[in-house]
């Protein structure tokens with residue numbers, strides 16, 4: 001299966017279950033893999049045939065940075081739904097890391113995989 005991916009996308013947003021967390025911005029780092037048939041773009045060398053990762057990045061960053069969330073699970077779920085709704089992506093894997101929330105660790109996070117249901 002071909003894929004297009006975005007690695008280590010860093011965004012700041014209002015995220016967390018505690019009151020103090022709703023008053024600050026915290027950093028999330030996302031790794032995103034999307035199933036996409038790259039053969040046409042590989043032959044045509046034309047961006048119109050490719051899954052444009054710049055556009056995916058813009059959509060995701062704008063959504064997360066303008067939102068307010070309690071759980072990282074919700075962020076991951078909404079990103080998966082958005083990308084599959086706006087682009088021709090039938091499968092997505094998201095690894096989302098919330099930085100600085102584990103005293104002796106880099107962070108904590110979730111990994112989700114979602115597929116579009118066939119009609």
Ligand SMILES: Nc1nc2c(c(=O)[nH]1)N=C([C@H](O)[C@@H](O)CO)CN2
Pocket residue numbers: 015016017018021070071072073098101
């Ligand atoms: N599974 C999750 N566990 C926790 C979350 C979360 O979003 N998903 N969030 C928190 C707090 O917001 C924490 O990050 C504050 O330090 C705790 N556990």
